[in-house]
Amino acid sequence: MTAAVVARELSVTFESGGGQFQALNAFNLTVEKNEFVSLIGPSGCGKTTVLRCIADLISPTGGSVMVNGIPPRDAIKKRDIGYVFQSATLLEWRNVLKNVMLPLELAGVPRAEALPRAEAMIERVGLTDFVKNYPRQLSGGMQQRVAIARSLVMNPDIILMDEPFAALDEITRDDMNRWLLEVFAQSSTTILFVTHNIREAIMLSDRVVVMAARPGRIVKEFKVSMPRPRTAEQTFTDEFSRIRQEAEEALYGAATRTKVGE
Amino acid sequence: MIMASKNQRSKPAAVWHGVWPALLVAVVVIGLWYSASHFWGMPKYILPAPDLILKEAIENPNSLLRNGWVTLVEATTGFAVGVLLAVFVALVLDSWRFLEKGMSPYLVVGLNIPIVAIAPAVIIWFGFGMMSKIVVAAILTFFPVVIYTLKGLKAADRREVDLFSVLSASRIQGLLKLRMPSSLPFFFAALRVASAASVLAAVVAEFIQANAGIGYLILTAAYTNNTPRIWAAVAVSAGIALLFYWVVTVAERKIIPWHASVDARN
Numbered sequence: 001m002t003a004a005v006v007a008r009e010l011s012v013t014f015e016s017g018g019g020q021f022q023a024l025n026a027f028n029l030t031v032e033k034n035e036f037v038s039l040i041g042p043s044g045c046g047k048t049t050v051l052r053c054i055a056d057l058i059s060p061t062g063g064s065v066m067v068n069g070i071p072p073r074d075a076i077k078k079r080d081i082g083y084v085f086q087s088a089t090l091l092e093w094r095n096v097l098k099n100v101m102l103p104l105e106l107a108g109v110p111r112a113e114a115l116p117r118a119e120a121m122i123e124r125v126g127l128t129d130f131v132k133n134y135p136r137q138l139s140g141g142m143q144q145r146v147a148i149a150r151s152l153v154m155n156p157d158i159i160l161m162d163e164p165f166a167a168l169d170e171i172t173r174d175d176m177n178r179w180l181l182e183v184f185a186q187s188s189t190t191i192l193f194v195t196h197n198i199r200e201a202i203m204l205s206d207r208v209v210v211m212a213a214r215p216g217r218i219v220k221e222f223k224v225s226m227p228r229p230r231t232a233e234q235t236f237t238d239e240f241s242r243i244r245q246e247a248e249e250a251l252y253g254a255a256t257r258t259k260v261g262e
Numbered sequence: 263m264i265m266a267s268k269n270q271r272s273k274p275a276a277v278w279h280g281v282w283p284a285l286l287v288a289v290v291v292i293g294l295w296y297s298a299s300h301f302w303g304m305p306k307y308i309l310p311a312p313d314l315i316l317k318e319a320i321e322n323p324n325s326l327l328r329n330g331w332v333t334l335v336e337a338t339t340g341f342a343v344g345v346l347l348a349v350f351v352a353l354v355l356d357s358w359r360f361l362e363k364g365m366s367p368y369l370v371v372g373l374n375i376p377i378v379a380i381a382p383a384v385i386i387w388f389g390f391g392m393m394s395k396i397v398v399a400a401i402l403t404f405f406p407v408v409i410y411t412l413k414g415l416k417a418a419d420r421r422e423v424d425l426f427s428v429l430s431a432s433r434i435q436g437l438l439k440l441r442m443p444s445s446l447p448f449f450f451a452a453l454r455v456a457s458a459a460s461v462l463a464a465v466v467a468e469f470i471q472a473n474a475g476i477g478y479l480i481l482t483a484a485y486t487n488n489t490p491r492i493w494a495a496v497a498v499s500a501g502i503a504l505l506f507y508w509v510v511t512v513a514e515r516k517i518i519p520w521h522a523s524v525d526a527r528n
Contacts, residue, residue: 055428076430083428089421093443093520106431106439134520 002069004158004190005031005054011062012049012216023049025215026063031192033157036184038193038201038208040251046216047194048086051160054192055083068157075158079107082151082159082189086166088143090135096122096146097131103154118153124183125149141172145179152183158190165200174232177203181230198247202240203230210250220250310490315497318490325479330498333464333476336392337502340399341460345453347400348407355408356415356441366412373405381467390471395464402463403456410452414445447521450514457506465499476502 010027024046056072067075104114125145210220298304299311355362388394468477483491
């Protein structure tokens with residue numbers, strides 16, 4: 001069985017103001033099918049760059065990425081990849097229903113088939129009462145749920161999520177995490193999730209990958225074997241505390257080492 | 263719950279609440295104006311009293327209506343031609359970067375052409391009938407609309423462009439479903455500017471040489487020192503410009519109700 005994502009010796013260098021900035025250096029990662037993997041690290045560690053390479057938004061300077069065994073560009077064309085951005089990125093001239101319909105429309109799915117699919121997805125994110133609302137009339141959490149519904153509506157094999165809940169308050173974020181766990185449990189998708197929140201990463205993931213900056217690279221990996229469905233009580237278990245502590249050490253240790261190295 | 267309106271007043275009361283300050287200003291200004299000419303000795307040939315202007319309009323409605331109609335037709339036709347041409351040119355330049363680079367400095371020059379400077383030449387080319395006024399109005403409409411529409415076509419958010427790329431949208435889908443909707447607020451801002459400019463263009467062109475129109479009426483009234491008629495004609499031209507503005511505003515409200523600028527005005 002081919003893995004969902006295989007990144008080999010991935011390197012990305014940006015030109016910036018005459019200098020060069022190495023966003024990613026020899027990054028290796030394999031994400032298995034139906035696995036939930038979190039990338040966590042300080043800003044500038046290249047987490048987003050990894051996602052952008054997988055979604056063919058940038059081309060790596062070195063190494064390679066394969067998605068379901070094919071290059072990212074082909075996977076995008078086959079609509080195998082869903083992407084949730086840091087901001088909801090809803091089109092302000094479309095109401096909730098039409099925003100969720102967008103991927104179907106662009107794929108040429110006939111309206112008669114697209115409409116029930118979009119409606120079912122909106123129901124799944126609990127926004128049936130808001131189908132006619134414009135994005136401006138929704139709270140931040142609701143907007144992000146619409147964005148997630150939009151990324152799910154094509155039934156992609158892999159969903160890339162770039163700090164989707166970073167802009168939300170703590171309470172809403174916990175809500176969204178619980179909700180995302182349910183969605184993940186009901187579908188057979190693979191999720192690669194970028195965050196800088198350790199608690200969120202452990203709660204959601206099968207595997208947490210800790211990255212460091214300058215150059216962006218992996219410093220440590222943790223397997224989270226807490227059983228699913230996950231509940232808030234699990235944050236009080238030994239496993240949770242152990243991973244949290246080790247992840248913090250890796251995270252801040254990496255940050256300090258980077259500083260010393262400069 | 264999220265849509266709860268901050269204004270819970272009944273509709274007529276809300277309308278009155280929004281309108282009365284403007285009505286008060288009108289009453290005060292007209293009152294001062296009336297007093298100035300009837301009680302404080304302001305000469306009629308400088309500023310005739312408002313009632314004299316109204317009397318002129320009621321006694322000689324034919325010339326006002328006939329000339330007003332001419333200006334309205336000139337401005338409307340010029341506006342329509344200018345907008346259609348501008349949208350077409352904007353789409354062509356947008357899809358052809360080289361041409362856009364070559365043309366954009368001249369578009370800015372065009373935007374800054376003083377209308378009085380070009381009108382005599384246009385009248386020589388197109389005669390002193392309605393055609394020359396339509397052309398001048400079209401020129402004044404064309405430049406703001408083409409420049410703002412071009413700008414609007416590039417106004418799509420970077421993240422939205424990424425979204426369309428991830429969703430594997432074609433070029434034409436990107437144009438129709440992302441870039442054109444993003445350009446609409448810019449387009450309407452330009453229409454607002456152009457709607458006033460097209461009336462101005464028609465009237466000024468009529469000043470230069472014409473045999474009908476509001477500008478023509480004002481000029482002939484000035485020769486005979488008929489100031490009430492001048493002011494009645496000014497009121498008609500202002501009415502035409504306001505009508506234009508109102509039409510654009512209504513269209514904007516219907517077409518882009520989602521945009522923050524529309525919402526803020528409601």
